[in-house]
Amino acid sequence: MTRTATGLALLFGALLAAxxxxxxxxxxQPAPPPARPAAPAAPGQAAPAAPxxxxxxxxxxxxQRRVEITTGFTGADILVFGSTERLIGExxxxxxxxxxxxxxxxxxxxxxxILGFWVNGPSATFPQVPxxxxxxxxxxxxxxxxxDVRQSGRLGLxxxxxxxxxxxxxxxxxxLLELKKNAGLWVEDTVPVEVSGxxxxxxxxxxxxxxxxxxxxxxxxxxxxxxxVARQGLDFEVVRVGAAAEISTIASTEPMLYxxxxxxxxxxxxxxxxxxxxxx
Amino acid sequence: xxxxxxIAEMSVNALLLLGIGFGxxxxxxxxxxxxxxxxxxxxxxxxxxxxxxxxxxxNQTLGASVSGLIAQWxxxxxxxxxxxxxxxxxxxxxxxGVQFFVLLRRLGQVDLAVALFYxxxxxxxxxxxxxxxxRAIRRRRRAVPTRLHEHxxxxxxxxxxxxxxxxxxxxxxxxxxxxxxxxxxxxIMxxxxxxMLVPAMIYVLxxxxxxxxxxxLFQVVFVSANVTLLQALQTGxxxxxxxxxxxxxxxxxxxxxxxMGTRLRGEETRALLGLLxxxxxxxxLWELVRTPESLFVIAPLP
Numbered sequence: 001m002t003r004t005a006t007g008l009a010l011l012f013g014a015l016l017a018a019x020x021x022x023x024x025x026x027x028x029q030p031a032p033p034p035a036r037p038a039a040p041a042a043p044g045q046a047a048p049a050a051p052x053x054x055x056x057x058x059x060x061x062x063x064q065r066r067v068e069i070t071t072g073f074t075g076a077d078i079l080v081f082g083s084t085e086r087l088i089g090e091x092x093x094x095x096x097x098x099x100x101x102x103x104x105x106x107x108x109x110x111x112x113x114i115l116g117f118w119v120n121g122p123s124a125t126f127p128q129v130p131x132x133x134x135x136x137x138x139x140x141x142x143x144x145x146x147x148d149v150r151q152s153g154r155l156g157l158x159x160x161x162x163x164x165x166x167x168x169x170x171x172x173x174x175x176l177l178e179l180k181k182n183a184g185l186w187v188e189d190t191v192p193v194e195v196s197g198x199x200x201x202x203x204x205x206x207x208x209x210x211x212x213x214x215x216x217x218x219x220x221x222x223x224x225x226x227x228x229v230a231r232q233g234l235d236f237e238v239v240r241v242g243a244a245a246e247i248s249t250i251a252s253t254e255p256m257l258y259x260x261x262x263x264x265x266x267x268x269x270x271x272x273x274x275x276x277x278x279x280x
Numbered sequence: 281x282x283x284x285x286x287i288a289e290m291s292v293n294a295l296l297l298l299g300i301g302f303g304x305x306x307x308x309x310x311x312x313x314x315x316x317x318x319x320x321x322x323x324x325x326x327x328x329x330x331x332x333x334x335x336x337x338x339n340q341t342l343g344a345s346v347s348g349l350i351a352q353w354x355x356x357x358x359x360x361x362x363x364x365x366x367x368x369x370x371x372x373x374x375x376x377g378v379q380f381f382v383l384l385r386r387l388g389q390v391d392l393a394v395a396l397f398y399x400x401x402x403x404x405x406x407x408x409x410x411x412x413x414x415r416a417i418r419r420r421r422r423a424v425p426t427r428l429h430e431h432x433x434x435x436x437x438x439x440x441x442x443x444x445x446x447x448x449x450x451x452x453x454x455x456x457x458x459x460x461x462x463x464x465x466x467x468i469m470x471x472x473x474x475x476m477l478v479p480a481m482i483y484v485l486x487x488x489x490x491x492x493x494x495x496x497l498f499q500v501v502f503v504s505a506n507v508t509l510l511q512a513l514q515t516g517x518x519x520x521x522x523x524x525x526x527x528x529x530x531x532x533x534x535x536x537x538x539x540m541g542t543r544l545r546g547e548e549t550r551a552l553l554g555l556l557x558x559x560x561x562x563x564x565l566w567e568l569v570r571t572p573e574s575l576f577v578i579a580p581l582p
Contacts, residue, residue, distance in 0.1 A: 071521070073284040074291050105581035109388055117568045119392045125581060175576030209284070209291040243521075244286040251287060251516050259512030262520050263505045266343030269524060273531020274347030 057230040060220040068241045075209040081202035096221040101132030102214030124164040124172040131212045134187040184208035287519035301529025309537025311553045316341040316471030335511035337470030342504040343527040352494030359445035363498035369459025370503035377467025378510040402561035409554030416547040472500035
């Protein structure tokens with residue numbers, strides 16, 4: 001944790017210095033690359049909507065490109081940070097950060113009362129549901145953007161295209177939203193994007209301990225006059241490492257071996273324990 | 281201290297798991313049963329998904345029963361022949377049970393089925409145990425001599441076999457059927473089945489109490505090993521990290537429980553176990569009957 005924090009402080013310092021020193025209007029060079037050497041998303045791609053400007057309107061980076069699920073994993077924070085060309089404010093540039101995780105099919109089941117028991121009744125299958133989704137902005141997205149842009153850009157939990165197979169009805173969709181939100185896997189505007197020094201922004205996206213491994217993508221959008229004028233995509237991955245990774249890999253690829261090892265380990269632990277703790 | 285369970289894909293407090301293991305182990309040592317019937321519901325209660333709780337519960341039961349089996353074997357309380365017949369039935373039953381479990385999982389009814397099985401089986405077994413032990417306590421007061429076991433229609437079945445240690449000469453069909461049904465329940469409920477096997481052996485098969493626990497542990501060890509393997513192959517839901525944490529607490533608890541159990545008389549022990557079984561059944565029933573906090577549940581598509 002402390003190492004990450006130091007790294008962040010350094011990155012922040014670098015960005016702050018760059019933003020303060022470089023004369024803005026006529027800079028030929030692209031914005032200073034973030035301290036991390038291999039940043040795949042080049043800042044040059046960031047301003048397709050404003051070709052007149054040579055200066056990238058938006059530069060953003062992530063605190064880490066890899067989140068490791070170890071045996072002690074209890075969740076993680078991804079820090080998204082960057083700077084804009086103009087001052088950030090309500091009538092100027094605004095920033096929207098959207099993160100989404102690997103899609104997975106989900107089943108929503110409604111409980112029904114049968115003979116006094118609550119049992120799983122009708123179900124709806126949602127084939128394409130992001131396992132993780134977080135959106136945060138300097139203001140809520142619906143205040144920044146027209147409704148049609150927000151819907152087509154899938155910016156906001158109510159703009160997610162959740163189409164169900166099987167039982168239909170808005171209640172299933174609402175329940176999916178509710179339960180995903182309760183699990184901390186879908187997050188909307190829980191913390192706003194913080195701005196410091198007028199042009200530097202950052203936001204922490206919380207990944208709960210239940211995140212699924214896979215490829216995640218963070219989109220940083222620059223909004224000006226209710227239009228998206230620049231965007232930058234940043235990828236990170238959530239991977240299982242160490243013993244946790246080994247165990248789940250072996251369990252799925254070598255189930256026979258895994259089962260036998262489980263039997264042997266449990267039997268050994270039982271025998272060993274009885275030797276250690278014998279009281280007679 | 282949080283620990284990430286790789287198969288359940290969630291992180292839980294390691295101390296909580298050790299504590300649950302210890303508590304269940306203590307009770308299992310006290311009563312001479314594997315304790316799976318307490319463990320699986322407790323795991324579900326703390327939020328472990330039902331399939332993982334059931335599959336890992338079976339694996340934990342294996343470990344917890346090994347030490348008991350070793351202890352009973354040292355004292356010569358295991359009827360190997362009877363054990364092998366029970367295991368033969370148990371293997372068949374657990375194979376069928378795992379198939380049924382896979383089907384339930386596809387239908388999305390694992391939670392309900394597991395809970396219902398627990399309520400029905402624990403309810404019946406609990407009531408029988410309490411009633412029988414109360415009767416035994418009363419009978420002891422009046423000091424009426426009883427026969428070794430009653431002779432019933434079962435003793436007229438073919439394929440008779442002599443079980444020297446159990447002092448029985450009976451057909452192999454009843455023990456095979458007992459083993460089969462316990463093996464099936466074991467796969468669905470994630471238990472070794474000791475709490476059902478012990479009464480079945482005493483009241484149905486008429487095996488003397490002295491060899492019942494050792495012999496039932498013999499069956500439990502092999503059948504839970506079989507369930508572990510089948511669950512690993514078919515549902516992939518055995519979480520070895522969870523199992524080892526539970527066992528670490530469990531084996532310690534079991535030794536304390538066993539030391540205490542020797543000071544309790546058989547009838548009182550059985551009455552207490554019966555009450556405990558009823559309490560678990562009651563709490564599971566309450567969970568099914570009360571209005572749930574959320575009327576919806578979500579799960580990844582299996």
